[in-house]
Amino acid sequence: MTPAATSTEPLDERKFVVALARGLDLLRAFRPGETMLGNRDFVERTGLPKATVNRLAYTLTVLGYLRLDESVGKYALDVGVLSLGFALLSGTDTLELARPHMRTFAREVGAAVSLGCRDGLDMIYLDTIRSETALTLGLAPGSKLSMLTSSMGRAYLAVQPADVRDALLAELKKAAGKGATALVADAMKEIAGFAKERCCYSFRAWHDDVNAVAVPFREPRDKRWLVLSCSGPASSMGEDVFRERVAPRLKALARRLGDAG
Structure with a gap:
């Protein structure tokens, strides 16, 4: 199984701990x-053998990252995962x-604005602020969306x-399965336009009634890439x-928070 790492550095297999990666794959399955x-x-979503899943789930339960509900024979995320999440959020000055x-x-703007970063082949939301005056769509912290x-x-x-x-797009295409070619083509069109626009759009791409725009920037301290996005109902926005009202403001906000490149 190829790891969907979040680092842009080449994988050094001598240092890579496969068992740890597989355990984290179980947590990411939620x-x-x-x-x-x-x-x-877990087996269906990770591709791991059932015996391996059994051992990993048991270990994560002992360590407090999973909780087994014996009445239904299923696992829930436990407080260990929550603690890691709070540690991340509290340590993010940006x-x-x-x-x-x-x-x-x-x-x-009358919409939802979110801040996120990469998690494997997805983007994970660190925070979302919704407009109080308009019906807006915004995913909660911890939610994930495909990069494509x-x-x-x-x-x-x-x-x-x-x-x-290119390596990420190859992995994304493989993971997307049916319809992957069209999805990659749509994504590449937006990526190609970034040089001129300095932002990327998603018009009804992941939901029939959601339009969105996003701007990347580097954190001043850690130099990792974060992304600001704004989304709203396509029926009213x-x-x-x-293009004319939201994107310019979002780009200005990104410049205030870090290096927008």
Whole structure:
């Protein structure tokens, strides 16, 4: 199984701990809104043998990262995962700096604004601020979206070195399965436009009634790439709204938070 690493460095197999990676794959198998998964779910989503899944799930349960509900024979994420999440969020200075600006942005634009980073082949939301005055769509912290269909993922891909981006696109195409060629083509169109636009769009790509735009920037301290995105109902916020009103403001906010490249 090829690891979907978050680093852009080449994989050094001499240092790579396969057992640890497989254990983390089990934790990543949970999707937004899911509370319980069984061994069969883990096998299907990770591709690992059932015996391996049994051992990993037992170990993660002993360590406090999974909790077994014996009445249904399924596992839930336990407090160990929550502790790691809080440690990440509390250690992200940029998130604390960004929140008041995101609140102002969401209120003025009447949409949802989010901050995220890469997690394997997905983008994970670190925080989302929703407008209080309009019906907006915004995913909660911890939610994930594919790099291929989300504006956030496309923006992240756009600023990666060519060899890293090509490798990621190959993995994404393989993971997407049916319809992958069209998805990659749509993503590449937005990525190609980044040089001129300095942002990437997603118009009804991951949801029939969601339009979005995203802008990447580097954290001043850690130099990792984060991505700001803004999303809203396509029925009331058309493409022109995002291109002419939302995108310029989002790019300005990204420049305030870090190096937008």
